[in-house]
Amino acid sequence: MVEPFRNYLTSKAAFTDAELEQLEARAITRKLKRREYLLRKGDVCRYMAFVVSGSLRLYRTDEAAQEHILRFAIENWWITDPESFRIGLPAQGTIEALEDTRVLLWSKENFELVKREVPAFHALENQLAGHYVDAQVNRLYTAISYSAEERYQEFVRAFPDFYQRIPLHMIASYLGVSRETLSRIRKQTGL
Amino acid sequence: MVEPFRNYLTSKAAFTDAELEQLEARAITRKLKRREYLLRKGDVCRYMAFVVSGSLRLYRTDEAAQEHILRFAIENWWITDPESFRIGLPAQGTIEALEDTRVLLWSKENFELVKREVPAFHALENQLAGHYVDAQVNRLYTAISYSAEERYQEFVRAFPDFYQRIPLHMIASYLGVSRETLSRIRKQTGL
DNA sequence: CGATTCTTTGAAAACAGTCAATCTGTGTGG
DNA sequence: CCACACAGATTGACTGTTTTCAAAGAATCG
Numbered sequence: 001m002v003e004p005f006r007n008y009l010t011s012k013a014a015f016t017d018a019e020l021e022q023l024e025a026r027a028i029t030r031k032l033k034r035r036e037y038l039l040r041k042g043d044v045c046r047y048m049a050f051v052v053s054g055s056l057r058l059y060r061t062d063e064a065a066q067e068h069i070l071r072f073a074i075e076n077w078w079i080t081d082p083e084s085f086r087i088g089l090p091a092q093g094t095i096e097a098l099e100d101t102r103v104l105l106w107s108k109e110n111f112e113l114v115k116r117e118v119p120a121f122h123a124l125e126n127q128l129a130g131h132y133v134d135a136q137v138n139r140l141y142t143a144i145s146y147s148a149e150e151r152y153q154e155f156v157r158a159f160p161d162f163y164q165r166i167p168l169h170m171i172a173s174y175l176g177v178s179r180e181t182l183s184r185i186r187k188q189t190g191l
Numbered sequence: 192m193v194e195p196f197r198n199y200l201t202s203k204a205a206f207t208d209a210e211l212e213q214l215e216a217r218a219i220t221r222k223l224k225r226r227e228y229l230l231r232k233g234d235v236c237r238y239m240a241f242v243v244s245g246s247l248r249l250y251r252t253d254e255a256a257q258e259h260i261l262r263f264a265i266e267n268w269w270i271t272d273p274e275s276f277r278i279g280l281p282a283q284g285t286i287e288a289l290e291d292t293r294v295l296l297w298s299k300e301n302f303e304l305v306k307r308e309v310p311a312f313h314a315l316e317n318q319l320a321g322h323y324v325d326a327q328v329n330r331l332y333t334a335i336s337y338s339a340e341e342r343y344q345e346f347v348r349a350f351p352d353f354y355q356r357i358p359l360h361m362i363a364s365y366l367g368v369s370r371e372t373l374s375r376i377r378k379q380t381g382l
Numbered sequence: 383c384g385a386t387t388c389t390t391t392g393a394a395a396a397c398a399g400t401c402a403a404t405c406t407g408t409g410t411g412g
Numbered sequence: 413c414c415a416c417a418c419a420g421a422t423t424g425a426c427t428g429t430t431t432t433c434a435a436a437g438a439a440t441c442g
Binding site: 338339368369371372375 | 431432433
């Protein structure tokens with residue numbers, strides 16, 4: 001039984017004990033050491049992951065071997081390579097643990113199954129998916145509309161939990177600026 | 192009966208005549224003149240729109256009154272303000288016709304209803320929503336990883352239909368660069 | 383045609399990236 | 413416990429890209 005996952009679910013909606021057990025029964029647990037990969041570029045992303053503890057990043061690598069971070073995830077966040085998980089094609093992204101991390105994993109089959117078995121979870125998942133789309137649109141909007149400095153301030157505002165824990169050069173990568181530029185922005189604005 | 196909509200649907204999946212009629216019966220038709228608004232910032236986005244003919248843009252306006260285009264739509268595309276349509280909150284975005292345009296509109300209630308009534312449409316909608324997320328992620332990736340020139344080339348490659356029809360300053364807005372910069376990029380690369 | 387919209391151009395300034403060096407803190411092995 | 417390696421952060425000098433402002437040219441609409 002995974003306490004943090006249960007707490008997360010019950011904070012979001014009403015679930016019976018039987019449902020909670022059902023959800024956990026369909027998942028497998030996995031521990032990752034810092035720097036370990038949950039998904040390697042080119043492999044099919046077979047799992048939807050819930051972060052029990054620790055943190056991860058999803059990034060893509062360009063022709064010049066530069067890494068560009070698409071998403072962070074800490075406790076109580078979900079993470080996967082959406083395209084690869086959905087269609088079963090080789091992933092463009094890599095998922096790597098930033099700290100020692102514990103995740104719950106559902107295969108696509110089990111994830112679909114458990115959504116059918118537990119309607120409240122299906123509803124929650126729909127809500128999260130919608131929310132994810134909105135967040136994605138907002139991030140795109142800031143990317144095309146705001147300066148590097150404004151994007152950084154927005155990041156700190158929106159994710160205070162992240163910026164205490166995640167190396168600055170990764171935040172720079174997430175924002176689409178060089179680490180040097182981010183360093184200078186921070187100096188100018190006073191963190 | 193709306194031919195282009197029927198052609199679109201039957202090209203995507205198998206629908207019976209009854210289903211096609213059902214789908215159309217739940218929609219209303221609307222004609223927009225060039226520059227006319229389908230949605231104004233601050234109003235609730237009540238409709239999911241299918242573009243029968245013409246074209247539209249979805250954009251947001253920042254504090255400096257600059258417009259930033261989040262999405263274009265031409266024939267056979269869907270468009271709405273996703274956040275406002277989903278939660279019923281005032282829209283941050285504006286939807287405006289770029290040409291004289293014909294759309295089919297479903298209210299949220301009718302859209303949900305018709306998905307329940309026509310399972311094949313529900314499945315199609317799920318597929319499109321997934322595809323939309325993937326496209327959104329890819330666009331974000333190009334925004335944080337590529338130069339203005341690379342983003343333009345990618346745009347032309349991905350949307351040859353658009354760039355013949357849409358004013359360049361709007362493409363610049365979509366890409367997140369000034370119109371002057373786009374003009375210079377085009378000169379350098381030879382369109 | 384006249385008005386508006388759209389596109390291009392030039393010059394200057396602001397912004398961001400690169401390269402190279404240095405500084406900091408952390409943790410590991412001897 | 414120290415020395416060393418390593419990852420992360422900062423800084424300076426330089427280069428390159430992009431924006432801004434102002435103006436003019438081209439295309440299109442009514």
